[in-house]
Amino acid sequence: MTPPDAADANDSRWSDLDRPPLNVAALRRALLREGGLWSGVELVQRTGSTNSDLVARAEAGKAAEGAILVAEEQTAGRGRLDRQWTAPARSGLFFSVLLNPSEVPVARWGWLPLLTGVAVATGLSRAAGVDTALKWPNDLLVNVGGEERKTGGILAERAGDDGVVVGVGINVSLRADELPVPQAGSLALAEAVSTDRDPLLRGVLRSLEEWYGRWRSAGGDPAVSGLQETYAAGCATLGRVVRAELPGERSLVGEAVAVDGDGRLVIATKEGVQEPVGAGDIVHLRAV
Template sequence: MTPRDASSSSSDSRWSDLGRPPLNVGSLRRALVREGSLWTGVDVVQRTGSTNSDLVARAVAGAVGEGAVLVAEEQTAGRGRLDRQWTAPPRSGLFFSVLLRPAEVPVARWGWLPLLTGVAVATGLSRAAGVDTALKWPNDLLVSVGGEERKAGGILAEAAGDGGVVVGVGLNVTLRAEELPVPAAGSLALAGAVGTDRDPLLRAVLRSLETWYGRWRAAGGDPLVSGLQEAYVAGCATLGRTVRAELPGERAVVGEAVAVDGDGRLVIATEEGVREPVGAGDIVHLRPA
């Protein structure tokens, strides 16, 4: 199916769920694309496979520059880490990708971009939705539903060629209990958000991302100078817990998550007294903090 702009002529399906109105692309552009802003363009499509894949392709083709934002009302092949699928009903969440080109920052520090995005999303949602969002290392967004920790979103960063990185965010906003793909999933609505209008939520998240990205880039990507490392640690639900890190090569490390180091890696203290930094892997929370 060819993606269509959400501001194009209406169809019956666009208003099939009156509780989930479409995004207003004109309003989003007026609010975000302005002189001096990081955001240089906002496109909204009704349906696509993956906003990350689409934006990577546009970036590689030279069709967009830094600050391009691509939003989908529905994703049919959204991807999380380890190629996990991410699906949700149309207009039930925020599914978007942004193109960043942090030329001033050493490539060795680009691994902070997913963590930076997590901090930005949590900060924006706290202000706009009144929901406390915790961060599970490295890229999951957690909310509390009935006192239980649930995953409401995730972040995926991919190289986009020629010094570009596409960062994608998937966030469940109005997903109902009967629509949850798995029992451990959640949404802002189920977490008691004071507002679930996706337009102001998206504006708040992108403005927060612009602020954090600008601060990090101005500091040359230094996580301490920019305040990013401190902010991430403060909001990270993984620290202080016993975890199992499932690593490449079918290896696992079990221990207490004690720190996030200067490279954005999770440091795990094992029972053998070893402190092992983990830069890539799947983290399982084994007990509450």
């Protein structure tokens, strides 16, 4: 006879000993401090989307700036264009934060996903010992067997009139047979020196606090804060021939030559025209 708890075995927080749960008490001790950005850390075992949950809380007045919502598993995680993001429980970092950059002109808020990309790449470099490149506008790339693989993504959404929820998903210990698509990767597959999620999350959030503070102090100016230069230095899209799939079923092919002051990707076409792209899917074709 099957034991009554057998059906729940796969849901046990200890069902995969290679993937221990996050320690929320330790995260709070490490991240919450007087005068700091982070105001609270909540950990849930499973949810549809941390972004959706935090946006709803912010709009209901139930979350303050600096709130962090972390999930051990997301069942309906979303990327850009409402693409699904799913992974086994405790195989990655899935979290959202609430920011309120009220002193920064709204026109500059478009830099927040790029800022988060710089912060995540910096944090992972320090804590995981793995080089993470940025694909404009919101993908995180690692090298797996000499190939660029997507290991993470970023999604920013407005929350009410003065809030922005930024969500991050990072594949940490995902194995080759668990990859959702062949183009995906993980920190483990990129031979990271550490896949311990607690220090990885602490490192990423501390880096995000640092970069957000620098950007906010500069009034959101990407040049003064150093964000524009740092993003360009870590952006794998620049210097590549790319195809931009634009709204209205239009596409544009050319060399990605810069990220302008508004965070747009500037593409130089073979006709000699430089066109800034503010939204769209970017496909890396080849290096110049």
